Amino acid sequence: MTAAPSEPPARAQHIGEPSILAEGRKPLVRRHNNKGERASPWVPRCPGERIKGRCHEQDGALPATVKRIELEVARSILTERFGVLPPEVLPVEMSLGRLLLEDVVAERSLPPHAVSAMDGYAVRAADLKSATEVFPEGLKISGWAKPGEGEAMQVRPGECARVLTGAYLPVGADAVVPQEEVNVEGGKAWFRRPVEAGMNLQEVGSDVRKGQLLFRRGHILTARDVSFLSAFGLEAVTVAPRLRVGVLATGSELVSRREEMGPGKVLESNRSVIGDLLARLGFEVEDLGIAPDDVTKIARVIDGAANRCHALVTTGGSSVSEADVVPEAVESLGGERLFHGLKLKPARTAGAMSLRNRPVFVLSGLIQAGVSAVCNVVLPLLRHVQGLGWLELPHVTARLSEDVPVSGGPGYRRVVWVKIDVDEGSLVARPLRAPSPSRYVISVMDGFVVTEPDQGLSGGDLVKVHLPYCPG
Numbered sequence: 241m242t243a244a245p246s247e248p249p250a251r252a253q254h255i256g257e258p259s260i261l262a263e264g265r266k267p268l269v270r271r272h273n274n275k276g277e278r279a280s281p282w283v284p285r286c287p288g289e290r291i292k293g294r295c296h297e298q299d300g301a302l303p304a305t306v307k308r309i310e311l312e313v314a315r316s317i318l319t320e321r322f323g324v325l326p327p328e329v330l331p332v333e334m335s336l337g338r339l340l341l342e343d344v345v346a347e348r349s350l351p352p353h354a355v356s357a358m359d360g361y362a363v364r365a366a367d368l369k370s371a372t373e374v375f376p377e378g379l380k381i382s383g384w385a386k387p388g389e390g391e392a393m394q395v396r397p398g399e400c401a402r403v404l405t406g407a408y409l410p411v412g413a414d415a416v417v418p419q420e421e422v423n424v425e426g427g428k429a430w431f432r433r434p435v436e437a438g439m440n441l442q443e444v445g446s447d448v449r450k451g452q453l454l455f456r457r458g459h460i461l462t463a464r465d466v467s468f469l470s471a472f473g474l475e476a477v478t479v480a481p482r483l484r485v486g487v488l489a490t491g492s493e494l495v496s497r498r499e500e501m502g503p504g505k506v507l508e509s510n511r512s513v514i515g516d517l518l519a520r521l522g523f524e525v526e527d528l529g530i531a532p533d534d535v536t537k538i539a540r541v542i543d544g545a546a547n548r549c550h551a552l553v554t555t556g557g558s559s560v561s562e563a564d565v566v567p568e569a570v571e572s573l574g575g576e577r578l579f580h581g582l583k584l585k586p587a588r589t590a591g592a593m594s595l596r597n598r599p600v601f602v603l604s605g606l607i608q609a610g611v612s613a614v615c616n617v618v619l620p621l622l623r624h625v626q627g628l629g630w631l632e633l634p635h636v637t638a639r640l641s642e643d644v645p646v647s648g649g650p651g652y653r654r655v656v657w658v659k660i661d662v663d664e665g666s667l668v669a670r671p672l673r674a675p676s677p678s679r680y681v682i683s684v685m686d687g688f689v690v691t692e693p694d695q696g697l698s699g700g701d702l703v704k705v706h707l708p709y710c711p712g
Contacts, residue, residue: 308581308588310693311616311653315630317578318592318621322599325481325550325625332469335461338479339522341627344455349445350472353392354409356385357440361422361429362401362413365437378428385410400429409441416440448472458628460522480626486549487515488528490538490556490566491605496530510555510607513682514614517708518553521619528552538569546573546595551622553614556605566602570595583693585648586655586676587612592621599625607679612655615708616690633706636660638667640689644697651693657685658705669705 309317327341356362363379371377379400383393387406395401395412403409403416414437423430448454454472455465461477469477494508495501508530515525528545531538538554545552554566567577570593580591580602586609591602601618603610615633623631638660647654658669669689674681687705691697 307579308583308649309579310583310651314579314582314592314617315620318599318617319624319630321578321594322597322621322625324627327478327627328481329476329478331476332466332474335469335477335479336463336466337522338461338477338482339626339628340455340457340459340461340477341480342478343453343457344469344474344477346448346450346452346454346472348473349450350448351442351444351446354444355442356403356405356407356409356416357442358416358418359404360416360418360440361431362395362403362410362416363431363435364395364397364413365415365435365439367398367400368417368431368434371431371433373432376423376430376432378426378430381424381427381429383410402429414438414441458623458631480628482522482524483550483622483626484524484526484548485518485622486526486528486545486552487511487518488538488541488545488552488554489530489605490533490554491530492532492534494530494556509679510605510610513607514553514555514603514610517611517614518618520709523622533565535565535569535572538566539572542570542595542600543573546598546600549598550625551598551618552595552600553603553618554601555603555610567591567593570600570602575600582613582617583648583652584612584616584655585652587616588648590617592617606676607682608657608674608676611682611708612688615688615706616655633708634710635687635704635706636667637702638669638705640697640699640701640703641668641670642699644671644689644691646691646694646696653693654691656689656691656697657681658687658689659684660686660705667705669703 328338330338361379361381362385367379368377379398382395382399382401384402385393385407386404389408392408393401393410395410397412401410401413409416415435416439417431417435418440421432423432454469455461459465461469461479489508489511491506491508493504493506495505496508498507501507511527511529515527519525526545526549528541531541542552542554556564556566567580571577573595575593575595578592578594580589582588582590584590586606587604588609589604590609590613593600593602599621601613603613603618620630620632623629638658644654644656657672657674659672661668661670669687671689672681672685686709687707689697689703689705697703
C-alpha cells in the first residue's frame with residue numbers, strides 16, 4: 241500500500257498551466273543515485289511521505305500473481321463470477337434511497353380532472369361576453385364545489401358555482417373568476433368583465449400526463465420522489481436489493497486521529513472519501529476501520545465483515561511489496577484471486593478477489609487510484625449484482641478544452657479528471673493534472689473522461705464526462 245502524504249499535495253493544475261517545477265514545487269519522481277541507478281523505494285518522493293517498499297513496477301517486473309488486464313476483461317471475469325440478486329417490491333413510503341429496477345410510468349393523468357387553481361366562481365366564459373363595469377352580468381349560484389368531493393357538479397348556461405382551490409371544475413364550466421372580483425347579491429354572483437376559457441384552471445394532465453415516464457430504471461429515489469409518488473397514488477415500486485459494502489483501510493503507518501500522529505504516521509482519510517461516494521450511490525456503507533500490515537489482523541477484520549457485507553473494499557495493500565499483504569490475508573480465509581492489475585491509469589494495481597461468493601476489491605492507497613477503481617470497476621460490478629447490468633455513472637457530453645496526450649503502457653486507458661465550465665451556452669471539460677498522491681484534485685473535479693486504449697484526446701473533441709457525484 242502506498243501511504244498518503246502527510247503534507248498537503250500540490251494543487252490540481254489544468255494541463256495547459258505552468259508545471260510544478262516552474263512554481264518551485266518538488267516534483268514527484270523516482271530518485272536515482274549518483275551512478276544513474278534507481279534508488280531504493282524507501283526514499284521519500286515528497287516531503288513527509290515515506291513509501292516503505294511500495295513501488296510502481298513496470299509490467300515486465302511484476303510478480304507472477306500480478307498481470308494487468310484490460311477493463312473489458314475484468315468486466316467479463318467479474319460478471320461471470322458474481323450473480324444477480326433477486327429484486328424487492330417495497331411500499332413507496334419505504335423506498336427512500338432505493339434504486340429503481342423498472343421505469344415508473346404514469347398510469348393516469350394528474351390531475352385526473354380539471355381543478356380550480358384558486359378560490360372563486362366557476363363559470364362558462366360564453367356567459368360573460370357582455371359583462372362590463374357599468375352593466376355587470378349576474379349568474380345564478382347553483383352550488384359549492386369543495387376539494388375532496390368525488391364527482392364534479394354541473395353548471396348550466398346562466399349559472400355559476402362557488403369553488404375552492406383544488407376542487408373539481410364543475411361540468412360545463414371552463415374558467416374560474418377569483419372571488420375578490422365578484423359581488424354576491426340576491427342569490428347571484430355579479431361579474432364586471434369578460435373572461436377567457438381556461439383562466440385559473442389546472443387542466444387534466446397539466447402536472448403529469450398518462451403514459452409519461454416519471455423515473456427511469458436506475459434512478460435513486462429521493463425524499464422528493466417518494467413524496468410525489470405517494471401523492472400520485474402509487475402503492476409499490478420494484479427496487480434493487482440494497483447492498484452493504486464494508487470499507488477497510490490498511491497500513492501500519494495509518495492513524496485515525498490527529499492525537500495519534502507521530503514520526504512516520506499518516507492520518508488516514510481514504511475511507512471517508514470512498515465511503516461517502518458509495519453512500520451517495522445508494523449503498524449501505526460499513527466503516528471497518530484501519531488494520532496494520534499484518535496478515536492475521538487483516539484476515540480477522542475481513543473474516544467478520546464477510547459475514548455481514550455483500551462486498552468489501554480495501555484501500556492500501558494492492559501493490560507488490562512485502563508490506564502489501566491484503567491478497568494474502570484474503571487467501572488465508574479461502575479467498576481466490578480473480579485478477580490483480582488493470583490497464584487503467586490511475587488504478588493500475590487494483591485487484592479483485594472472491595471470498596464466500598462475495599467480491600473483495602483490493603485498491604491502492606493513493607486516493608486518485610482508489611476513486612478511479614471505485615467508479616470504473618467497483619460500482620459497475622455492484623450494479624450488475626443489483627440487476628442493472630454493468631451500469632456506468634451518469635454522464636454529460638462536453639467539449640474538451642485542450643489536448644490530452646497518450647499515457648501509460650500499451651493497451652492502457654487513462655482516466656482524466658476534469659472541471660466542467662459553461663462557455664457560450666455549451667459545456668466545456670477542462671482537464672486537471674496533479675501528482676498521483678494529490679487529494680485536492682478529487683475535491684475540485686466535477687467528473688472524469690476515460691480514453692480509449694493507446695489513444696489521447698484533442699482539444700475540441702466531444703467527450704463523455706462521467707459524474708461520480710450525480711448518481712441518479
